[in-house]
Amino acid sequence: MKASRLKEFKIDASTLLRELTSEDAGSLYALVDSNRKYLRQWLPWVDRQQGPRHAEQFIEGARNDNQAGVALTLGIEHQGDIVGTIGFHEFDNENRQTSMGFWICSSHQGKGIVSSSCERLIEYAFTDLRLNRVVMKIAEDNIRSRRVAERNGLVYEGTCRQSEWLYDHFVNQVIYATVADEWLTDRAVIS
Ligand SMILES: CC(C)(COP(=O)(O)OP(=O)(O)OC[C@H]1O[C@@H](n2cnc3c(N)ncnc32)[C@H](O)[C@@H]1OP(=O)(O)O)[C@@H](O)C(=O)NCCC(=O)NCCS
Numbered sequence: 001m002k003a004s005r006l007k008e009f010k011i012d013a014s015t016l017l018r019e020l021t022s023e024d025a026g027s028l029y030a031l032v033d034s035n036r037k038y039l040r041q042w043l044p045w046v047d048r049q050q051g052p053r054h055a056e057q058f059i060e061g062a063r064n065d066n067q068a069g070v071a072l073t074l075g076i077e078h079q080g081d082i083v084g085t086i087g088f089h090e091f092d093n094e095n096r097q098t099s100m101g102f103w104i105c106s107s108h109q110g111k112g113i114v115s116s117s118c119e120r121l122i123e124y125a126f127t128d129l130r131l132n133r134v135v136m137k138i139a140e141d142n143i144r145s146r147r148v149a150e151r152n153g154l155v156y157e158g159t160c161r162q163s164e165w166l167y168d169h170f171v172n173q174v175i176y177a178t179v180a181d182e183w184l185t186d187r188a189v190i191s
Pocket residue numbers: 038039042043101102103104105108109110111112113114115116137138139142143144145147148151
């Protein structure tokens with residue numbers, strides 16, 4: 001189930017998912033820094049990013065995990081700029097499942113970029129990685145993120161109460177998931 005071979009996914013003429021390199025650290029940090037308020041609403045790690053050095057550490061960790069095949073974190077490049085990140089958290093190889101995480105800067109949201117990027121990565125998970133289940137764990141009130149899950153055919157499975165700490169309060173998280181036979185069958189019917 002190693003994700004080590006394919007590290008680039010072309011989504012369309014403008015959008016590419018690719019591995020981040022140390023050269024992206026400055027621009028990735030600047031992107032987070034200029035989107036703090038927007039990202040902080042739903043992501044717990046924003047305050048820990050306090051300079052390009054932290055972005056460098058994040059990228060180095062992501063590259064190591066990608067290389068080891070334990071996770072897959074990619075930058076979302078749109079018209080030549082990194083505009084967010086997307087990927088799979090730790091692969092649970094025994095149960096052939098994984099969960100997804102993603103964010104995109106506010107100026108590029110609402111254009112379908114994350115939805116179409118998720119679609120490509122879910123296909124990769126089920127076809128190349130031969131995983132059986134893909135999960136998204138989302139704060140209950142994060143409607144945009146829930147739409148990304150629903151748009152990609154993930155099904156609501158339940159709510160974990162007060163399961164994520166966001167700076168000064170707990171939020172409930174909803175679990176969305178899809179499984180390989182269901183997702184691949186639905187796509188085959190549509191296409
Ligand atoms: C959630 C997020 C990743 C969505 O990315 P995106 O590229 O904007 O997503 P898409 O454009 O592919 O789809 C967004 C969906 O939300 C809808 N949407 C956009 N703005 C909205 C708003 N203000 N209120 C409700 N829905 C909205 C879009 O219409 C679309 O739904 P549709 O399929 O019904 O048209 C992005 O908003 C983001 O990074 N938010 C901050 C960080 C975050 O929440 N990360 C996810 C943590 S689980």
